Every structure is written in C-alpha cells, then in structure tokens.
Amino acid sequence: MIKLHHVQYGRSFRILWLIEEAGLEAKLGPLEIVEYQIGSKSMREGALPQLSPAMRIPAIEIDGLEMAESGAIMEYLIETEAPEFGRAPGHAERADYLQWIHYSETMASLIENLNLQMVFLRPPAKPSPVVVKLTVARLRGALAGMEARMGDHEWLLPSGFSGADMMMGFNLFAAPYYVPLDEFPKLQAYKARMEARAAYQRACAREGEQRFYAQDFYPVPEV
Ligand SMILES: N[C@@H](CCC(=O)N[C@@H](CS)C(=O)NCC(=O)O)C(=O)O
CATH class of the missing domain: 1.20.1050.10 (Glutathione S-transferase Yfyf (Class Pi); Chain A, domain 2)
Structure with a gap:
C-alpha cells in the first residue's frame, strides 16, 4: 500500500503525478491519500510530524519506508520503481x-x-x-x-x-x-x-x- 500525505494543489501533486505516470499502484499496492489543510492543526497532529521533520507535505509511507521531501521521494521512487523517468549516474543528461x-x-x-x-x-x-x-x-x-x-x-x-x-x-x-x-x-x-x-x-x-x-x-x- 502507498500512503501519500497530501495538500490539494501542493507539492505532493508531484508524487501523485509520478504514481500515475509510473503505474506505481500496480507495483506497490493501492494508493491512500491523507489530505491536510495548510495552517490547520491536522498538520501538527497525527502521523505527519513523525514522517516530516518540518511537518510538511509530501510525505509517503510504503511498506515500512517513510520519506518526506518531494525531490528526494521523486528520485528514490524513480530509482527503485521507474528508472525510465530518471537519468542514472553516468547518463549524459x-x-x-x-x-x-x-x-x-x-x-x-x-x-x-x-x-x-x-x-x-x-x-x-x-x-x-x-x-x-x-x-x-x-x-x-x-x-x-x-x-x-x-x-x-x-x-x-x-x-x-x-x-x-x-x-x-x-x-x-x-x-x-x-x-x-x-x-x-x-x-x-x-x-x-x-x-x-x-x-x-x-x-x-x-x-x-x-x-x-x-x-x-x-x-x-x-x-
Ligand atoms: N522542500 C519540501 C517543501 C515542502 C513544503 O513546504 N510543502 C508545503 C506545501 S506545498 C507545506 O507542507 N507547507 C506547510 C506549512 O508551510 O506549514 C518539499 O519539496 O517537499
């Protein structure tokens, strides 16, 4: 299962888009979106403070993996699940x-x-x-x-x-x-x-x- 901590129209859209582009649900299991409102106390409570040091979205939980920071999540999921969207070390780009x-x-x-x-x-x-x-x-x-x-x-x-x-x-x-x-x-x-x-x-x-x-x-x- 993929759990994406998300704010509508926030940076977590980057990861939602990757999940769709790479067909990650077929590989990793169904997606659950946990939605927050910026400024509401929901971001300071629940799971988010454990996942993201600055209590920000996106954060993901996948089968024991916990990560925050959209760029890091993007690079990691591409490296591990969707290399066609990355440019690995040694690639000209x-x-x-x-x-x-x-x-x-x-x-x-x-x-x-x-x-x-x-x-x-x-x-x-x-x-x-x-x-x-x-x-x-x-x-x-x-x-x-x-x-x-x-x-x-x-x-x-x-x-x-x-x-x-x-x-x-x-x-x-x-x-x-x-x-x-x-x-x-x-x-x-x-x-x-x-x-x-x-x-x-x-x-x-x-x-x-x-x-x-x-x-x-x-x-x-x-x-
Ligand atoms: N560098 C981080 C920034 C994350 C970030 O600031 N996310 C915003 C939403 S786009 C957020 O969670 N803001 C909550 C707040 O400022 O309290 C990343 O790329 O994931």
Missing part, C-alpha cells in the same frame, strides 16, 4: 536532470512565500507590498531563466519526459497566479504539453477541482 529537479525547489520556495503573503494571512495581518513585489520579481526572473534554457525540445531534457518535468509541473501550475505565463511562450507550450498527458489528467481527477486559490490572479497589493 545526469547533471541537467539533477539541476532541474533542484531548481524546481528554488522556484517553489518563491511561490510558497507568495502563498504565505497572499493566501494564508488573515486580517488584521496584511501582505507586505514590498515583499510581494520583490518576490514576484524573483519568480519572474526564475521563469525567464528557465524560458531562456528551454531550447527546442518538448521536455526539460532533450531525450524526453522525466522526473524533472514532474517536479517542475507544480510550479508552472501555481506560478501564473502571480506572474502571467503569456510572457513566456516556451513555458506556456511546455505547460500545455504536461496538461495533455493522460497520467497528468488522471492525477488531476484524483486531486479534484482546484480549491487552493480563491482568485485567478493575485496582483501586487497597493502600498
């Missing part, structure tokens, strides 16, 4: 594979900071226009850096779809709430290719309709 996997977290931490300011703060607390403006600029810069390196291939790595794309997916679905993706035509086309994958669509169906963001776009607040 190994360095780029690792770089994109970890770049995903550079970008995700910017999105997380924006979520904190724009989604989670409750009155009387207010988002800081200066912090939001700076963070949006940093996110835009991270997207621009990616656009510049996308090349003409369909996926992040020239040889095809990989775990790096599943790591990046979460970012490209969340970033447009803060930076319009029409500034980045290659990223827009890349995101459309992700959305067209049958396994991605199955993962979305399991996750249900987006309930995380209350509006389609969050402009920088007025000073």
